[in-house]
Amino acid sequence: MTTNTPLSRLAFAPTVASSPIKPILRKTTSVLGTRSRADDSDGADEEEHPMKRQKKTVVFNEKLNMIREISGKSLEDAKREVRQALEGHARGDDEDYDNLKELFAPSNRNRSPDADEDDTRPQELLVYVVALTGYVPMLGRSCAGLIRSVLRCSWLDRDENFTKAYIQLLAALSSVQASFFEQVLTMVVEKFRETKSYSLVPGFPPVDLETKKRWLHVGIKYLLDLFPAGSNMILNFVASKFPHTTESKAVHMSYIDHLLRLKASRSDLERDIMELILEKLVKLDVEMTLDLENDEDDTTRAVMRSIQVAGDKDDQEDDESDDESVMSDDDDDLPEETKRVIMIKRKLETLDAIMDLVFSIYDPIFExxxxxxxxxxxxxxxxxxxxxxxxxxxxxxxxxxxxxxxxxxxxxxxxxxxxxxxxxxxxxxxxxxxxxxxxxxxxxxxxxxxxxxxxxxxxxxxxxxxxxxxxxxxxxxxxxxxxxxxxxxxxxxxxxxxxxxxxxxxxxxxxxxxxxxxxxxxxxxxxxxxxxxxxxxxxxxxxxxxxxxxxxxxxxxxxxxxxxxxxxxxxxxxxxxxxxxxxxxxxxxxxxxxxxxxxxxxxxxxxxxxxxxxxxxxxxxxxxxxxxxxxxxxxxxxxxxxxxxxxxxxxxxxxxxxxxxxxxxxxxxxxxxxxxxxxxxxxxxxxxxxxxxxxxxxxx
Structure with missing residues (x-):
């Protein structure tokens, strides 16, 4: 089992109420058999009384910062299932391994409350996250599919307990191979583009965007504290994945907000991040100038008139309008000149918003x-x-x-x-x-x-x-x-x-x-x-x-x-x-x-x-x-x-x-x-x- 540096700011003390967890392993005697709980747990405690089991809460190993038991499903049971799935995959038997991948797949977020009881409920994924953390050293190149499923998991859309455990899993993955660390950083940077005000996984309360941003950067800080060499890596990723100039203002502003949060938590990246923001701002600025220079005067005047009107309105927009601020399907029927005016106008609005934000960052310093x-x-x-x-x-x-x-x-x-x-x-x-x-x-x-x-x-x-x-x-x-x-x-x-x-x-x-x-x-x-x-x-x-x-x-x-x-x-x-x-x-x-x-x-x-x-x-x-x-x-x-x-x-x-x-x-x-x-x-x-x-x- 891999032992990670304690996540000091993520002290676990949750309580999870859930129905008994169904195993992910197939019911067969050919590989796993139907051994008793005592046989599978390598000397685990005998099964408890049902009434006592219902009152069981989540217990953590404070030294390892890990979950020991959720409801009636012990961590040892989940670890046994994960271990056997990985061992079977190593032998070429992928049925249990595929079930484990499916467990983390994003499709589970849309699971119906009326689904078969044999299916694993969304709330029950937590114990497998903790179990898999202990067997991360068994993951090699042949487990790329499982790693992709794990990294696509909607971990920020669940509760705080899950988020904390998942961050530990990311840290364990990052410690195994440099390529895993790169995939982890890529995944977190891609979340910089999210603009929806809230998201929902069945069985969990809605999570607002600010909460998700906060936990995302708690995770980033934890990873970079564990692996300081990741600072240069994440800087390269945020530069390469910066939104294109044709993308919406909402995506640009969300991405830059994440960059500023990263700057606040990592003083060693402050200068590089501000230079990156200015570099992308100049690129957009130059592109706008060339667009206006290459257009007819009537087009330029139309763009400037529309921008001036927009400047007189309230700058606050809802998420739907932000998400649709790229060219929509309805715009395909518009004349080419009109579409060009719309696109230039949207670029100008993005440029204006970023400039306004950058001014607000520097202005207090020069009081x-x-x-x-x-x-x-x-x-x-x-x-x-x-x-x-x-x-x-x-x-x-x-x-x-x-x-x-x-x-x-x-x-x-x-x-x-x-x-x-x-x-x-x-x-x-x-x-x-x-x-x-x-x-x-x-x-x-x-x-x-x-x-x-x-x-x-x-x-x-x-x-x-x-x-x-x-x-x-x-x-x-x-x-x-x-x-x-x-x-x-x-x-x-x-x-x-x-x-x-x-x-x-x-x-x-x-x-x-x-x-x-x-x-x-x-x-x-x-x-x-x-x-x-x-x-x-x-x-x-x-x-x-x-x-x-x-x-x-x-x-x-x-x-x-x-x-x-x-x-x-x-x-x-x-x-x-x-x-x-x-x-x-x-x-x-x-x-x-x-x-x-x-x-x-x-x-x-x-x-x-x-x-x-x-x-x-x-x-x-x-x-x-x-x-x-x-x-x-x-x-x-x-x-x-x-x-x-x-x-x-x-x-x-x-x-x-x-x-x-x-x-x-x-x-x-x-x-x-x-x-x-x-x-x-x-x-x-x-x-x-x-x-x-x-x-x-x-x-x-």
Whole structure:
């Protein structure tokens, strides 16, 4: 008999009332015979008086934590039957063995109360669980069918006594073979998906879902305490069996609830479990983004309208609606577009619910954002961000965990910005990771309402330093190429993006004209403004370089920057934009040359110029999830886009002579750039600034 470590938290003291148990063994003399109780029990006590038997209660061996007798059926009788069934199976005689398998089969849960008295009642399975625990060492590979039946047993749907005994059986199985332990852990993890509010086995009172969850995790904790190596095994199982993105919100939420319970009981798994949840959250987030991008605008609008309506309703749903939240049979008759809208909507609801839950987990930790606990937790989040979120630039919502908590204090904000700067410009990470970090840096600086002016100027200064360095080291480049120089264009586009949102923070506030009202953007228009040192000169030098960033950056961002910069008298770039319309990037972006190959290797030709532009992807674009957004305090923490309505494009009232003069000056600067020395180029840029200022005055 296998002796297990006592299950200290599962002290047995139950009382079971039941009718006499019927044996599972066949009535025959060929194998077992019809021996008396004394013969079969190896010296067991003689049979007791019937009246005394009726008063017998369940007695446990406290040392082994096992049942000795239930009603009139002794443990020794059950052990004899189990032993003989296993021995017969070893000889090739499977009748008793098959009866033992059937005893544990889930079909017994639907047994009718009027079934034959010779059948074993559901309540009577307990004694066989205890008996089998003692003979687990006899189970080998040939007993795989019995083990499968045992593991399919509805053990959480019965009473507490059965659950405790069954956990002991699982522990005994786990101690025999590693493969049995794997099967046990797989079985318990598969129960993470259950969503029914209660379940019923005939002969037992209904068991609610919370009780089943509690006992499931008591069992998991007991097993992992006995076998610590199982921590890594169960972590692999929960990762591999995580619900697919198309499964219902109820299944996702149940599964994650179990993961959080596992995290609470196993501190060694805490970091791995939270990283797993974020990893699956990002996967769902990215998939949603791609679904919406690949659909027509009408489909996207339909999804967002339905989500917004859902957000106004009570989020509590009953089990039936949760269980049917996957595509039902009735949906098969719907048009394909309608089915797609329904599926995307359900994914969004799942994403929203998980985001709301994750916010609720972290929020209490950051009530004191500068505490040691909060700082350490934020560092863990930064690690998860780098490993899980950053590589997926299509994620639109998960990264708001960093946005929300970085806004809590200057210390946390500086940790986030510092990490992004390090990854983008001082790391050996892959170019795509560095480019993503640059996009995060620009987006956070632009959208973070609590990012102070001095930090905005610091970030802009870092971006300017990088693009200046890159321009100097690539003077002899052939021309603009978004694949070769992706980080350069990402940094320049980040500058334009930050300017569009935070241009006031790039001014010397102490030197502003008295006529300017900080809260009135219109009052800044047409004024000579004190920009941060060398902002204009350094940006113009890059715009006029062979790298030609205005051609490669997103046209939408370039257009918005051009309009603002013109009316704020920073610079006038429309001639360069017009000139770029005649430049085809495919001539610089053809075949393997883009990756350093020979010019004769033509390779893939880009017929559509939009594929040669840098994508306008900024991770902190507006948060769309209606429920989870309540955590973000967007009114105080988020900079929304507010265009200046009075702005107009140049040329609406400008004279043709002015435009021709600007165009001529811009073309001269572009043609002469490669022949100029640094000092001559700076002089030329100074003349260009003066000409631009004159034109700006006339235009306004």
């Amino acid at each position: 004191k954002p500068d505490s040691e606990e909060a700082v350490e937790c934020f560092k863990d989040l930064l690690s998860d961000f780098k490993n899980v979120i950053l590589p997926h630039l299509k994620s639109r919502h998960t990264q708001y965990l960093l946005f929300k908590f970085a806004m809590k204090s200057d210390q946390l904000m500086e940790l986030f910005l510092g990490m992004l700067l390090t990854i983008a410009f001082h790391s050996t990470d892959a170019p795509v990771i560095k480019q993503a970090a640059a996009a995060y840096l620009a987006s956070f600086t632009a959208r973070g309402a609590r990012v102070q002016s001095h930090n905005v100027q610091l970030i802009v200064g870092c971006l300017l330093n990088y693009i200046d360095y890159y321009r100097e080291t690539h003077k002899n480049c052939r021309g603009p190429d978004v694949r070769r120089y992706s980080l350069y264009y990402a940094s320049f586009q980040g500058l334009l993006y930050i300017f569009c949102f935070r241009w006031r923070d790039l001014l010397d506030q102490d030197a502003l004209p008295e006529s300017v009202d900080w809260d009135d953007p219109v009052s800044f228009l047409g004024k000579e403004l004190p920009w941060m040192p060398d902002l204009k000169r350094r940006m113009q030098a890059n715009i006029a370089s062979k790298l030609n960033p205005l051609k490669c950056c997103s046209p939408v961002i370039v257009e918005e920057f051009a309009q603002l910069a013109h009316h704020l008298r920073l610079m006038y770039i429309y001639p360069q934009i017009e000139k770029n319309k005649s430049i085809h990037l495919s001539q610089f972006f053809t075949g393997s040359y883009a990756q350093g190959g020979a010019l004769r290797d033509t390779g893939f030709e880009f017929d559509n110029e939009k594929w040669t532009h840098l994508e306008a992807c900024f991770p902190f674009d507006p948060f769309q999830l209606p429920i989870a957004r309540r955590w973000l305090d967007l009114e105080n923490n988020y900079v929304t886009w507010s265009p200046i309505s009075v702005l107009r494009k140049p040329g609406e009232e400008d004279s043709d002579e002015d435009d021709e003069e600007e165009d001529s000056d811009e073309e001269e600067g572009s043609e002469e750039e490669s022949e100029m020395g640094e000092e001559e180029l700076e002089d030329r840029e100074g003349l260009f600034e003066e000409d631009t200022a004159t034109d700006d005055e006339r235009a306004d």
